[in-house]
Amino acid sequence: METQEAHILVVDDDAAIRDLIREYLGENDFKVSVAESGADMDRVLGVEIVDLVILDLKLPDEDGLAIARRLRESLDLPIIILTGRKDEVDRVMGLELGADDYVTKPFSQRELLARIKAVLRRTEGKREKRRGESVRAYRFAGWELNTGTRRLKGPNADAVELTNSEYALLVAFLRAPQRVLSRDQLLESSRLHDDIYDRSIDVQILRLRRKIEESPNQPNLIKTERGAGYYLNTSVETL
Template structure:
């Protein structure tokens, strides 16, 4: 039940904290609010939190640093609140491991919708994907360990992935040889529709190409289909279950 979900709101604006607490509690959630990182860490140690709403601009350690540190030790879903139009901060937030972002100012109803999508995506795994989460996925000269979330080349080189890179690569591995447009990629990786000015998917694809491709400017694995989207153009094989 949604009433069992505990949301931690981290924002130095008292008015925003009070507004979100009242609105989310009206919609059946437990809510704790704090104004900075030290208190956030104490709450996380003392209580079970199901999702963190984390503002980027905070006194002391900023949201990006807090997000990175939290992701190292926990898989708690994080929704980042960012300044409108600050695309680089949104991309950095995703790379640090945030599950989604919402630019300020925002409608609390939209945040509520994002919370529901992120919680649904992180707590309910579709049956057809359960097996692939415990199997090594092999493609081209690479293998992906879905538990450790790192790539390994045929020569044994281990390449760690950011949270955003891992989610995007996993979507491609689950849908090989199929054209996926930006709207579909955003929906599958972040559970939301694309903003016409949001280029985060394109940036992440460029980063993946630099990791995977011999020549990122002439990619053989993640190809662009002009006017349609992107296609993962190599065969994917699942290895033995990981133990």
């Protein structure tokens, strides 16, 4: 895949900077979306497959460093952070959180373009894998889980809050519907070794059942296979 086909998301509350980057990258054959806040970014990620995020750390509604952490944990997207020349601490923290590069304001458009291409080249393998596996949402038994915003909506359209552990476990089940998963498989697929250990998987599943089952004591969605593990007892549609 050529880098020129990549989809860039620019997150900055300065309209002039958003327009400048969008126009310049568009002229260089990139697809570009823009967002002025963290909430706006979530909306875009909920409906679009994005390959790289250019993130201003000074946003009105959410700390940019918190957004960078969230992007890295949930989507593992390449990130180029925008900072002021004096914000060395933010630059260092951004890189420590996993940002791939940074550009200081005011910046050269040609330099920004070069850094974008360099990051995309370094992450090309991950990008192709992410595009091949990318799922914007899962639908199951009247429920819908948006992977961009990590929001779960029930059959009555009410939002249900999930912890990081509950979200990861639910995604593990949704990726393998109607297939028995052992505790070890759930630990591996949810990537939560630091948070969940062995039998505590049972506790996490109980908490998840309380949120999505009509009767948690007699579950119909997440079933137990004695001596083997658990399985999601419904079909799943991916979007």
